[in-house]
Amino acid sequence: MKVAVVGATGMVGEVMLKVLAERDFPITELLLVASERSVGKKLAYKGQEHTIIGLADAVAKKPQIAIFSAGGDTSLEWAPKFAEAGTTVVDNSSAWRMDPTKKLVVPEINADVLTPEDKIIANPNCSTIQLVMALAPLHSKYKMKRVLVSTYQSVSGTGVKAVKQLENEMAGVDGEMAYPYPINRNALPHCDVFLENGYTKEEMKLAREPQKILDDRSFSISATAVRIPTAGGHSESVNVEFENDFELSDVRKILNDTPGVTVQDNPDTNTYPMPIYAHDKDEVFVGRIRRDESQRNSLNMWIVADNLRKGAATNAVQIAEYLVKNKLV
Numbered sequence: 001m002k003v004a005v006v007g008a009t010g011m012v013g014e015v016m017l018k019v020l021a022e023r024d025f026p027i028t029e030l031l032l033v034a035s036e037r038s039v040g041k042k043l044a045y046k047g048q049e050h051t052i053i054g055l056a057d058a059v060a061k062k063p064q065i066a067i068f069s070a071g072g073d074t075s076l077e078w079a080p081k082f083a084e085a086g087t088t089v090v091d092n093s094s095a096w097r098m099d100p101t102k103k104l105v106v107p108e109i110n111a112d113v114l115t116p117e118d119k120i121i122a123n124p125n126c127s128t129i130q131l132v133m134a135l136a137p138l139h140s141k142y143k144m145k146r147v148l149v150s151t152y153q154s155v156s157g158t159g160v161k162a163v164k165q166l167e168n169e170m171a172g173v174d175g176e177m178a179y180p181y182p183i184n185r186n187a188l189p190h191c192d193v194f195l196e197n198g199y200t201k202e203e204m205k206l207a208r209e210p211q212k213i214l215d216d217r218s219f220s221i222s223a224t225a226v227r228i229p230t231a232g233g234h235s236e237s238v239n240v241e242f243e244n245d246f247e248l249s250d251v252r253k254i255l256n257d258t259p260g261v262t263v264q265d266n267p268d269t270n271t272y273p274m275p276i277y278a279h280d281k282d283e284v285f286v287g288r289i290r291r292d293e294s295q296r297n298s299l300n301m302w303i304v305a306d307n308l309r310k311g312a313a314t315n316a317v318q319i320a321e322y323l324v325k326n327k328l329v
């Protein structure tokens with residue numbers, strides 16, 4: 001495969017290269033793409049140096065697959081140009097996710113919707129991916145009615161600039177701000193931009209994307225998304241009301257038997273998921289599984305994953321692997 005990684009110099013791009021190498025993705029030619037600011041710089045892949053090229057040069061080289069992590073505006077402008085050249089684009093931005101003509105895919109859940117005609121495929125939001133990985137198997141068994149989720153999201157979810165802001169604040173150095181306020185020793189109830197309904201765009205992604213991935217609008221989700229000063233890994237406090245009752249032991253077994261999900265749940269040994277343990281792992285970790293004693297058929301749980309891996313790079317590479325395996329590119 002001739003593969004382009006667009007946004008190769010970014011937070012997600014760096015992990016994308018790591019994941020492609022680890023999984024030994026079948027690459028015959030690798031095109032590393034970033035903004036004009038980075039053209040000519042060098043990046044290594046599997047010990048070999050590659051020179052960063054611009055988007056127009058990459059389109060002209062007609063890669064079979066282009067994995068984009070370069071922001072929504074870049075995707076809106078350039079993904080269609082790659083698609084016209086015959087490239088299949090897997091896009092990490094929010095640009096195409098809710099477009100009814102584009103598929104929104106978490107491979108473990110709905111890769112079977114993909115066809116050779118899908119030339120722009122959307123990777124869901126990082127917080128959405130870890131949420132649906134745990135919700136999907138429980139929804140199949142107990143049917144969800146309503147989900148309430150509060151997120152505790154790391155600065156790496158905002159990109160290089162935000163990680164630098166936290167590092168600067170911790171070192172007592174003045175520098176460029178990615179957020180409107182300090183993030184060190186703080187919690188910002190503000191992820192992505194505010195919308196007219198008072199929610200943030202991140203909160204509405206969490207509300208809408210799971211319905212599209214599960215192809216089911218019969219349940220509703222309400223979210224509060226909070227940025228906290230962790231370097232990597234998003235956490236979520238999740239309350240789910242089901243139509244049908246459950247046994248906690250069955251819930252644990254269902255989650256444990258779900259590929260890509262690991263249960264870490266033992267109060268006796270203080271075992272629960274945390275960002276420092278999820279770091280650099282592909283699984284979604286679930287713990288603090290307990291009955292909500294205030295409401296019928298309701299469950300509380302705590303979900304943690306590495307936002308740069310399963311929340312972004314790993315999920316995108318899994319989509320690309322599915323395309324190759326099923327001869328869709």
Ligand SMILES: NC(=O)c1ccc[n+]([C@@H]2O[C@H](COP(=O)([O-])OP(=O)(O)OC[C@H]3O[C@@H](n4cnc5c(N)ncnc54)[C@H](OP(=O)(O)O)[C@@H]3O)[C@@H](O)[C@H]2O)c1
Pocket residue numbers: 006007008009010011012013033034035036037038039055068069070071072074092093094124125126156157158159160161307308311312
């Ligand atoms: N961080 C996460 O956890 C996460 C998770 C899921 C999805 N995403 C999405 O992935 C994308 C990248 O996020 P990130 O956190 O990696 O951001 P980032 O660290 O700021 O990196 C942005 C990347 O995009 C490139 N880029 C920016 N403008 C460009 C342009 N006009 N043309 C070509 N390349 C351009 C940058 O290249 P230069 O270095 O040359 O500026 C850099 O490689 C975003 O759409 C984000 O929403 C992020």
